[in-house]
Amino acid sequence: MLPLVIMAIEDEDDKAFMTWLYLQYRRLIYSEVRKITGNTDEVEDLLQSVVEKLIEKLSLLRGMEQNKLVNYIISTAKNTAYNSLRGKDRGILWEEQEALADPAPTPEDQIIAQEDLYRLAHVWGNLDERTQYLLSAKYILKKSGKEIAGDLNVPPDNVRMALVRAKRTAREAMGQRVSFP
Template sequence: MEEEQFWIQQVLAGDKQAYAYIINKYKNQLYATIFRMTKNPQDAQDLVQEAFIKIYRNLDKYDASGSFSGWLYRVAINHCMDEFRKKRYSLTQIEVDEEKVVNPNHPEIVFLKKEKSRQLERLVSTLPEDERLIILLRYVNEISYEEIGELMDIPLSTVRNKLHRAKKKMRETVKREGGYFYELSNGG
């Protein structure tokens, strides 16, 4: 936290190169979150770049009363939601060339991991936008309930309720359709 404050102060003092530290620290996590929202690598990349520009321009508005990561995610996610509303965002999924990703030493293991990941992504993608976002923030980015509440500007109780509902919907889908997530269907 102190290190982040140092870099923020450097940027605010006019050292534009110091912003590279902030970008490098958060770019992968932010990309993963936005990619899961858009399901499109190019759109996610564009939105992450735009979000970092917006974060840079608004860095002087960060007041250090909350966590910097929470503030950063709030700015980025709000930017994405604004873009979704403006463009009536259409989800365009791009298939990944599986042959480039497969580990030739353990093809069975790689296949099973991919299939499990694909099923989990599909489960999450069936959720309403707000529940999907809460699941991603909590379990992919490991953001606390309190920070999620701040990010989405909703009470803590609403975060818990939406998270509970999202997991319940996912469990019901697994019970109905089967799949790898037996632990989910048993209340896990």
């Protein structure tokens, strides 16, 4: 059954696109939200919220390539679920939420991660020093955003975007989509 928010869209082209998008990716959205919340009762409500957020970005979604569209949908689902958890005072620390959301990797996930590491090692020397520092500080040295900001002498708010750019640079150097932890 389609969410009511889709049925409320007035433009028929937009409604058709969102209907297609929902039917195509509802299982993916459901899966991502359930991984984070762990509660099937909340998933349906959050599914509606994800759809609402996607509708707000309808014009952006229409122009995306499929791999970017899938990543955008996954990010929206995860962010919506995390925001829901943050909004509730459950007495669970953020680290515990992440532990609940990240089940043990499957053997296939481990193999893919290993292949990604080999590809990254192959292009590491081609990356600029700042990109190398950001990636190694965050993912190898496990430094916090504040520590990285102090090392780079930049405001802590700028570190997140610097990491996004560094990951993008590494992915482009590797020639394909790679997920960082």
